[in-house]
Amino acid sequence: MMISVVLDSTITCPTCGHKKDETMPTDACVWCYECEHCKAAFRPKPGDCCVYCSYGTNKCPPMQQSGRCCER
Structure with missing residues (x-):
């Protein structure tokens, strides 16, 4: 079964609330x-693997595909 991965996400700044569409x-x-x-520079919230998982409208592709973070 193929899992469709969404590459577009709108990221919201936790400091000022600015939104930006990103791929x-x-x-x-x-x-x-x-x-x-x-x-403002920001990092993921504790327990999240990336800024898209914390502040985006869609989780990052590795999380969408396997539910696992990519290796750091």
């Missing part, structure tokens, strides 16, 4: 992200 990488998790609006 997630398929081969790596994103552990640090800088808001283009307020320039």
Whole structure:
């Protein structure tokens, strides 16, 4: 059974609330992200593997496919 992976996610800055549509990488998790609006840099919440899992509308591709984080 093939699992359809969604690559688009809207990430919301936890500092200022700015939203930005992004295309997630398929081969790596994103552990640090800088808001283009307020320039705040943020990392995943404890227990999440990447910023998309914490602040995005869709989980990262590795989590969508297998429910497991990519290796750090």
